[in-house]
Amino acid sequence: MSVYDSGVSAYRDTTKWLVAFVPIGSLIAAAVTLGPDLVESIQASNGVGNWLGDYWFAVICGVVFLLGIGAILYFGAAVLSVAPTDIGAIQEDAFAPTLAKAIGEGVAAPEFFTPEAFRSAMADLANAWDGKDPVSDDDPRLTRLRTPLENLRQWSIFNSVQARFSDFVLAFILGVAAISTAIILAPAQLNVGPAIEKPTVVLVELSDTGEADLEKATSCSGTDTVFTAIDGTWKHPTLAVDGTGCDFGATWRPGPGEAEIRPQPANP
Incomplete structure (x- = not known):
């Protein structure tokens, strides 16, 4: 295994662990932290x-939570999906800056020390292959290029993985920040308050929509309706109702904005 293979394995193994752990851990944390309040709401x-x-x-x-997870998965997949550069692409002008960088780092040494020498040798070999006489395995033009070509392909993977890993680290940091922020801030609105531990008579001020929903759900139509909180939480209680026109044993669960509920003061 070359030094480039070792480097690629290190980058990819790190990416695999982070991609596997963070999204799953985030989903579990969100389910534990927000799940009950979300269902209740x-x-x-x-x-x-x-x-x-x-x-x-x-x-x-x-949405921010999902975008954070999506960014980590997307950029993590980019690191894990890098393929070696095609041999034909090595001779293209678009690859010239990358080739110069690789040879400058000694990837093709000791056979080649300049991009021009390498590309010239590649052209000579290509011309020989196009000729009438076949190129044998021990042809010096081929043996001289075999090791540098393999090193270049391995280096191209390492170079691409290294660049994409830098993008992944940035996406990972921003993604974790987004996930953490979402998990911290969401409960502020989803908080459903303390649980109702025992039946409690409450005072209820109904909005217009609350009056309509109460009558539809329980048939209560009078102003003498008595409300008793029997289940749920103080932000989302289940109320037992009794009064004029109310169905026997009727209960009502007011929606957001339909009622203002507070415990009835004790008699002096």
Whole structure:
């Protein structure tokens, strides 16, 4: 194994570990941190449109989170998918700056020390192959180029992987920052508050949409309705309702903006 193979393996192994660990770890962290609140907020919402409107900031955090993971996967795949330069491309003008860099680093030494000498030898070999007489395996024109060509192909992989790994490191840093920011900020809007531990009579101020939804869900139509928080959290409670016109054993789960709920003060 050449020094270039070792370098490529080191870059790729590092990339594999980071690509495998960070997205999976981020998804687990997001599920543990945001999962319960996310489910609770969806259950309390009156449709997708209302949920998106009420939790738009959490949606933005989710998009940023996915973009962070996507950037890490995309640039990681770029490192892992590098292929050697085709032999034919080595003679092209577009490869000339890269060839000069490689030979300047001694990749083709001791056979060649300048790009011009290497390209001239390649041209001589190509002309010989185009001739009538076949080129044998021990032809000096071929044996002189065999090792430098192999070294150049290995170096081309190393050079490309090294450049793409630099891009991957930047994408990794930005991706982790985006993922962390999303996980930290999203709970600020998704926070559903403490759980309701025991049935508690509450005061409820209904909005117009809340009144309509309450009547639709429970048939309650009077002003004497008594609300008791029995389940859920204080931000998204399930209320038992009793009063004029209410269905027997009716419960209601108000959506965002439909009701302002607070515990009823104790009697003095």
